[in-house]
Amino acid sequence: MTVSLSLEQITAHYGATKVLEDLSLHVGEGELVSLLGSSGCGKTTTLRLVAGFLEPTSGAIKLGERDLTRLPAHARDIGLVFQTYALFPHLTVRDNVAFGLKQRKVATAERNRRADDMIERVGLGHLADRYPANLSGGQRQRVALARALVIEPPLLMFDEPLSNLDAKLRVDMRVEIRRLQQANGTTALYVTHDQEEAFSISDRVAIMNAGQIMQLDTPEVLYSRPANAFVADFVGFENMIPMRAIGEAGDAVRAEMAGGATLDFPKSQFTVPSQDFVLATRPEGLAVSTTDWGIPATLGLRTYLGRAYQYQCTTPAGEVKANGPLSAPYDEGLHVNLIPLPEQCCLLPAASA
Amino acid sequence: MKTKTHPLLIAFAALVFAFLIGPLIIIIGASLSDSSFLTFPPRGLTLHWYENVFAISAFPRTMWTSFQLAVGGTALSMCIGIPAAYAMARYRIQLPRFLGNIYVLPILIPEIVLGFSLMKSMAIGMDMPIMASLMIGHALIVLPYCVRVVGASLNSFDFSIEEAAISLGCPRWKAFFTVVLPNVRAGIIAGFILAFITSINDVSVSIFLTGPGVSTLPIQILAHMEQFFDPTIASVSVLLMFVTVAVMAVVERTLGLTFLTK
Known part of the structure; x- marks a missing residue:
C-alpha cells in the first residue's frame, strides 16, 4: 500500500510562539522528501505534527484518504526513526522489533518470524537476543530502522537519524535507508540539517526557514537554480x-x-x-x-x-x-x-x- | 608510589566508625544480657528478652500496624508521587520550577509541626478513624522520597522511547506501563525502600496520630520504656535493625546501593 502525504496550510504554535506558518507540503506515493534547515526552522515541529505528538492550530494533515489531523498518535500507523534511536532498553533486539506487531495483536509465532526476517534484512541476524545497551550506534540505528519497517507503515519518518553516528557510518546508513525505503516503496519524510545527507538521499528537498518552506524541489534544481536569496x-x-x-x-x-x-x-x-x-x-x-x-x-x-x-x-x-x-x-x-x-x-x- | 596516611587520620576515621557502629554493638550486647535492666557489657547470655518481645502482645500487634502503615502509606504515596514525578520530568519546560519543591515540604517542615497539624485537621477536625489518619500521615512524610527518587530516574529517561512506543501503535497510558515504568523500576524500588524505612521508623508524626487501641512499633517502644527499663527494648531494637539490614542487603544484591546516593 503506497499513499501520499499532504500537509495543507498548517499553522502551529508553541504557547504563544508561532513556529509554523501556513505550511503546505505534498509527498507523493513512494517519494522521499527531506525537510532541511538549521535548528529552529520548524522541520522537527513539522515531523512531530505528522507523528501526532503536536497538534496544529489550523490546517489539515492527510495520509492518502485518511485525515490524520486529530487522530491520536498511536492510531496513525507511521514508522518513526529517532535521532537517539529510542530503543526500548529493557527489551531484546527481537522484542524491540516485534513491539509494533505485538500492539497489532499479531500472534507470537508469526510476530517473532516477521521480526527475525526484518532483523535479518538489516543484517543483525546474529544479534537478535542482545539488549540495546550491548550494541554499537550503527547497530542500534539498524534496530530502530527494522522496528519502524516491520509494521509495514504507509509512511516512514526520520528525525535526524544519522546525526549521532560517525562520518563513515553515516554514509553507509543513508544508503541503507534509501535502499530499504525504495525496496518497500514507502512514502517517507526525512528531517535533517545536513545538506549533503538531504541531497544525496531525497527525491525532493524542502529547504525551511522560520517556519516556512523556502523552496521545495529536486536536489539538482536546488543546487543549481535556487529560487531566492535564502536558498542560494x-x-x-x-x-x-x-x-x-x-x-x-x-x-x-x-x-x-x-x-x-x-x-x-x-x-x-x-x-x-x-x-x-x-x-x-x-x-x-x-x-x-x-x-x-x-x-x-x-x-x-x-x-x-x-x-x-x-x-x-x-x-x-x-x-x-x-x-x-x-x-x-x-x-x-x-x-x-x-x-x-x-x-x-x-x-x-x-x-x- | 606509596601514599602515606597520617596516623591521626586513621585514628579519626576509626573514631567515626566506632561512633557509628558502637551503639549497635552495645544494643546487641544489651539485648542478650541476663539482667532485668538495660546494661552493658551483658551479664550472662539469654534469649529471654527476645521471647518477651513476642510475649507482650502489644509488640507483635504494633509491628503489624507499622508494617501495614509502611506498605500502605508508601503505596499510597507512590500513587501520587510517580505521576507527579512523571509530569515534572515530562513537562519540565512548561511547569513552574517551584512545583518540585512543594513535594519536598514534608521533610522541610519540622515533623512535630506536621504531626500536630495533621492531628488537628484530620483526627480532630475531620474525626477520621485513627488508622486512616495514620495512613495518610505516613503517605505524606514519605512523599518526598517517592517523588525525588523516582524523579531522578525519570529525569535521565529519554522520552523519545515513550514516543517510539506510541508511534508503534501503543496508546499513551499503555506506553506508560509497558515502556516508562519498566525503565524506571530501579528508581521506584529505591524510593519504595527509602520510604518504607522512613515510615517504619517514624515517631514524631505517629505520636500525634496514634490513639486508643492503635499504635505503631516505635511508639510502643517508647511507651514500654516509660514503664519498664528492661532489655526487651534492646531486643526489639535489634530485630528492627536486622529487618532494615535485610532489606538493604536485598537491595544491594538486586540493584546495588550506589543508586540510593544518586
Missing part, C-alpha cells in the same frame, strides 16, 4: 551582488550595482526578475577575464583549488570570490573583469532576501 545562500552561492535594472541596451538589460558600475545582461542568456535583484553565484560562476565585459574588479589573494585558482576580488559592490583558469595565474592587484556565467548564475528578486 544555503546551497553555497557565496557571492550575492545587489543590482538594479536601469534601462535597456540593445538586446540586453543594463543594471547598476552598488558603487555605480554597470553591467549589461543579454536577454538571450539572463532573465532579470524585477527592478531590484541580486546576482547570486558560486565562485566558479564568476570567471576572471581580461576582456572588457563583466564586473570590474581588482584581484586580491590567489589560492589554488586544484581544479582552478580562486581569487578574492574587490569590486565597486564589495568583496567577491571568483575563479580563474589554471592556464593563466593572475597577479594580485591586476584590474580584470568578472564574467558571470549564465548557467551558474541566478538573478533573484531582491525582495525575497
Whole structure:
C-alpha cells in the first residue's frame, strides 16, 4: 500500500510562539522528501505534527484518504526513526522489533518470524537476543530502522537519524535507508540539517526557514537554480551582488550595482526578475577575464583549488570570490573583469532576501 | 608510589566508625544480657528478652500496624508521587520550577509541626478513624522520597522511547506501563525502600496520630520504656535493625546501593 502525504496550510504554535506558518507540503506515493534547515526552522515541529505528538492550530494533515489531523498518535500507523534511536532498553533486539506487531495483536509465532526476517534484512541476524545497551550506534540505528519497517507503515519518518553516528557510518546508513525505503516503496519524510545527507538521499528537498518552506524541489534544481536569496545562500552561492535594472541596451538589460558600475545582461542568456535583484553565484560562476565585459574588479589573494585558482576580488559592490583558469595565474592587484556565467548564475528578486 | 596516611587520620576515621557502629554493638550486647535492666557489657547470655518481645502482645500487634502503615502509606504515596514525578520530568519546560519543591515540604517542615497539624485537621477536625489518619500521615512524610527518587530516574529517561512506543501503535497510558515504568523500576524500588524505612521508623508524626487501641512499633517502644527499663527494648531494637539490614542487603544484591546516593 503506497499513499501520499499532504500537509495543507498548517499553522502551529508553541504557547504563544508561532513556529509554523501556513505550511503546505505534498509527498507523493513512494517519494522521499527531506525537510532541511538549521535548528529552529520548524522541520522537527513539522515531523512531530505528522507523528501526532503536536497538534496544529489550523490546517489539515492527510495520509492518502485518511485525515490524520486529530487522530491520536498511536492510531496513525507511521514508522518513526529517532535521532537517539529510542530503543526500548529493557527489551531484546527481537522484542524491540516485534513491539509494533505485538500492539497489532499479531500472534507470537508469526510476530517473532516477521521480526527475525526484518532483523535479518538489516543484517543483525546474529544479534537478535542482545539488549540495546550491548550494541554499537550503527547497530542500534539498524534496530530502530527494522522496528519502524516491520509494521509495514504507509509512511516512514526520520528525525535526524544519522546525526549521532560517525562520518563513515553515516554514509553507509543513508544508503541503507534509501535502499530499504525504495525496496518497500514507502512514502517517507526525512528531517535533517545536513545538506549533503538531504541531497544525496531525497527525491525532493524542502529547504525551511522560520517556519516556512523556502523552496521545495529536486536536489539538482536546488543546487543549481535556487529560487531566492535564502536558498542560494544555503546551497553555497557565496557571492550575492545587489543590482538594479536601469534601462535597456540593445538586446540586453543594463543594471547598476552598488558603487555605480554597470553591467549589461543579454536577454538571450539572463532573465532579470524585477527592478531590484541580486546576482547570486558560486565562485566558479564568476570567471576572471581580461576582456572588457563583466564586473570590474581588482584581484586580491590567489589560492589554488586544484581544479582552478580562486581569487578574492574587490569590486565597486564589495568583496567577491571568483575563479580563474589554471592556464593563466593572475597577479594580485591586476584590474580584470568578472564574467558571470549564465548557467551558474541566478538573478533573484531582491525582495525575497 | 606509596601514599602515606597520617596516623591521626586513621585514628579519626576509626573514631567515626566506632561512633557509628558502637551503639549497635552495645544494643546487641544489651539485648542478650541476663539482667532485668538495660546494661552493658551483658551479664550472662539469654534469649529471654527476645521471647518477651513476642510475649507482650502489644509488640507483635504494633509491628503489624507499622508494617501495614509502611506498605500502605508508601503505596499510597507512590500513587501520587510517580505521576507527579512523571509530569515534572515530562513537562519540565512548561511547569513552574517551584512545583518540585512543594513535594519536598514534608521533610522541610519540622515533623512535630506536621504531626500536630495533621492531628488537628484530620483526627480532630475531620474525626477520621485513627488508622486512616495514620495512613495518610505516613503517605505524606514519605512523599518526598517517592517523588525525588523516582524523579531522578525519570529525569535521565529519554522520552523519545515513550514516543517510539506510541508511534508503534501503543496508546499513551499503555506506553506508560509497558515502556516508562519498566525503565524506571530501579528508581521506584529505591524510593519504595527509602520510604518504607522512613515510615517504619517514624515517631514524631505517629505520636500525634496514634490513639486508643492503635499504635505503631516505635511508639510502643517508647511507651514500654516509660514503664519498664528492661532489655526487651534492646531486643526489639535489634530485630528492627536486622529487618532494615535485610532489606538493604536485598537491595544491594538486586540493584546495588550506589543508586540510593544518586
